[in-house]
Amino acid sequence: MDNCLFCKIIAGDIPSTKVYEDEYVYAFRDINPQAPVHILVVPKAHIACADAVDEGNSLYVAKCFEAIAKIAKAEGLDSGYRVINNCGEDGGQTVMHLHFHILGGVKLSDKML
Ligand code: 5GP
Ligand code: ZN
Numbered sequence: 398m399d400n401c402l403f404c405k406i407i408a409g410d411i412p413s414t415k416v417y418e419d420e421y422v423y424a425f426r427d428i429n430p431q432a433p434v435h436i437l438v439v440p441k442a443h444i445a446c447a448d449a450v451d452e453g454n455s456l457y458v459a460k461c462f463e464a465i466a467k468i469a470k471a472e473g474l475d476s477g478y479r480v481i482n483n484c485g486e487d488g489g490q491t492v493m494h495l496h497f498h499i500l501g502g503v504k505l506s507d508k509m510l
Pocket of ligand 1: 402411413414425426427428429430437482483489490491492493
């Protein structure tokens with residue numbers, strides 16, 4: 398999609414530090430890390446947010462979570478990690494291309510739930 402930051406990163410038009418890629422998923426390090434490991438996992442299809450997931454595109458979401466498990470192992474997050482999705486304005490989403498944050502490498506605090 399035109400003018401989508403993460404679509405441009407997936408296309409290689411904007412540089413990123415790639416940690417994983419397959420047919421459905423691209424993953425790269427967050428530019429403003431909030432933990433020693435902070436990786437963004439994005440579907441290669443432009444899905445705006447969690448609210449836009451439906452029967453036609455949910456395979457991409459499943460593939461994101463398959464990738465998350467692989468990435469966590471590759472990053473050595475053996476004692477755990479957190480996966481976060483912010484959805485929409487009230488959820489604090491700033492980039493309108495569905496993405497999952499992997500946060501780890503430290504004992505995480507600030508639990509909301
Ligand atoms: P959100 O707030 O939408 O859940 O998360 C967006 C994330 O994208 C933020 O953590 C922010 O640091 C990250 N981000 C924004 N622009 C860029 C960029 O150009 N490159 C990378 N690697 N991360 C970005
Ligand atoms: Zn996009």
